[in-house]
Amino acid sequence: MEKTEKKSRGQWGSGIGFVLAAAGSAVGLGNIWRFPYLAAKYGGGIFLLVYVVLVITFGVFLMITEIAIGRKTGLSPIGAYTKLGKKFKFVGVIASFVAFFILPYYSVIGGWVMKYFASYIGNQHTALADSNFFSSFISSGAEPIIWQVIFILLTTAVVIFGVEKGIEKASKILMPLLFLLLVGLAVYSATRPGALDGIAFYFKPDFSKFSMNLVLAAMGQMFYSMSLAMGIMITFGSYVKKDENIETSSLSIALFDTIVAIIAGFIIVPSFYIFSGGHAESMNAGPGLMFGVLPQIFEGFGSSTVTTIFGAVFFLLVFFAAITSAISLMEAVVSTISDQLKINRKLSTFIASACAILISFLPSLGYSALSNVKIIGLDILDFMDFITNAVLMPIGALLTCIIVGYFLTPKTIIDEVRISSPFKPAKLYTIVIRYFGPAIVIAVLVSSVLNTFGIIKL
Numbered sequence: 001m002e003k004t005e006k007k008s009r010g011q012w013g014s015g016i017g018f019v020l021a022a023a024g025s026a027v028g029l030g031n032i033w034r035f036p037y038l039a040a041k042y043g044g045g046i047f048l049l050v051y052v053v054l055v056i057t058f059g060v061f062l063m064i065t066e067i068a069i070g071r072k073t074g075l076s077p078i079g080a081y082t083k084l085g086k087k088f089k090f091v092g093v094i095a096s097f098v099a100f101f102i103l104p105y106y107s108v109i110g111g112w113v114m115k116y117f118a119s120y121i122g123n124q125h126t127a128l129a130d131s132n133f134f135s136s137f138i139s140s141g142a143e144p145i146i147w148q149v150i151f152i153l154l155t156t157a158v159v160i161f162g163v164e165k166g167i168e169k170a171s172k173i174l175m176p177l178l179f180l181l182l183v184g185l186a187v188y189s190a191t192r193p194g195a196l197d198g199i200a201f202y203f204k205p206d207f208s209k210f211s212m213n214l215v216l217a218a219m220g221q222m223f224y225s226m227s228l229a230m231g232i233m234i235t236f237g238s239y240v241k242k243d244e245n246i247e248t249s250s251l252s253i254a255l256f257d258t259i260v261a262i263i264a265g266f267i268i269v270p271s272f273y274i275f276s277g278g279h280a281e282s283m284n285a286g287p288g289l290m291f292g293v294l295p296q297i298f299e300g301f302g303s304s305t306v307t308t309i310f311g312a313v314f315f316l317l318v319f320f321a322a323i324t325s326a327i328s329l330m331e332a333v334v335s336t337i338s339d340q341l342k343i344n345r346k347l348s349t350f351i352a353s354a355c356a357i358l359i360s361f362l363p364s365l366g367y368s369a370l371s372n373v374k375i376i377g378l379d380i381l382d383f384m385d386f387i388t389n390a391v392l393m394p395i396g397a398l399l400t401c402i403i404v405g406y407f408l409t410p411k412t413i414i415d416e417v418r419i420s421s422p423f424k425p426a427k428l429y430t431i432v433i434r435y436f437g438p439a440i441v442i443a444v445l446v447s448s449v450l451n452t453f454g455i456i457k458l
């Protein structure tokens with residue numbers, strides 16, 4: 001009985017398949033448009049250093065915790081937390097809510113990426129490099145909606161095939177390809193005339209930039225980039241076999257995510273450095289950088305052929321990064337719907353997909369028909385991003401630390417991890433989950449909320 005039940009929930013076919021799927025979730029828009037920008041803003045090497053230290057000391061432990069919770073309970077977040085204790089159910093609800101709301105607006109951006117890819121392929125690079133192109137495209141109403149719906153349908157087409165035949169298979173193809181494209185673009189960018197100064201800027205630690213803000217920015221980026229605190233790693237963990245080494249898997253996922261982010265910096269930072277005449281610190285994050293500035297930078301690459309190829313490959317890379325993340329978001333939603341409502345995968349996938357499409361209209365129309373709708377001064381898309389990343393994710397991470405640290409006790413997780421690995425740093429784990437983690441998450445939470453309301457400037 002136990003066995004057939006497990007089977008109907010799905011299971012990873014191999015350890016490497018699981019690692020690639022989790023890495024696919026982790027590697028996303030955050031690695032490409034946010035990490036290089038943060039590094040440029042916060043003193044290059046010093047930011048990289050703080051980020052890597054945080055990943056090793058906290059991120060990996062949180063990832064181990066989530067995967068272990070998933071594997072131990074064999075359920076998606078709501079069921080998993082309920083199984084650990086009825087009073088913890090709400091933590092699972094928050095986590096599922098985060099995934100449910102990120103998917104629609106993430107897909108809006110995924111649609112923009114597809115549009116740019118198609119435009120490069122169609123040799124329209126000059127139009128893309130026009131500084132008004134992006135704003136007129138996103139405010140055009142119908143076209144962006146068509147693209148985002150295609151993006152969601154493509155995501156659905158993978159998720160519907162299930163854990164092993166859908167997600168694992170797609171990740172095994174897309175992730176190595178993504179890595180190849182990434183390295184190719186980085187080599188080209190880093191060897192352009194003048195790029196060396198940009199690389200030096202990216203790596204040279206400017207210690208004067210070290211500040212509490214830097215640590216907070218690195219921490220916020222870490223949660224987002226590693227897809228933590230939104231139920232994804234719990235869901236993915238629930239498909240992991242008991243003999244899979246959670247410790248080395250988590251380390252590999254974190255390593256992959258961090259390396260991709262650092263290499264993405266090789267593509268973005270030197271190019272921006274040259275383009276801005278040495279003022280890489282003036283870089284911006286988000287859509288403005290990716291859809292506004294980068295096409296202008298690519299336009300300056302000399303020949304039309306080079307611009308077309310570079311632009312097309314770049315947006316293909318971003319598309320791979322975005323869709324593998326969207327797949328993980330949809331999977332978290334599908335798994336929750338099917339566990340909670342006790343319905344089969346196909347029907348749950350259909351429901352999740354339909355909800356994502358319907359909700360995605362809101363953030364998209366926020367730039368056209370609903371452009372006068374502002375919530376706490378933000379566009380709908382920015383607001384959804386803020387409420388999920390800056391508020392709910394840190395709250396989810398904090399609650400995870402508190403529940404594991406003080407109620408279940410770290411031993412529950414340590415025992416689960418030790419089924420398949422020695423887990424030597426168990427003592428350190430206990431300290432991080434009980435003290436270091438909660439302290440730092442509270443700092444991130446308070447500061448990001450104050451920052452959004454303009455009370456402090458991060």
Ligand code: PHE
Pocket residue numbers: 025026027028029030031102224225226227230232325326328329
């Ligand atoms: N980790 C992804 C990134 O770096 C972001 C993401 C958020 C992925 C939510 C899945 C879910 O872009």
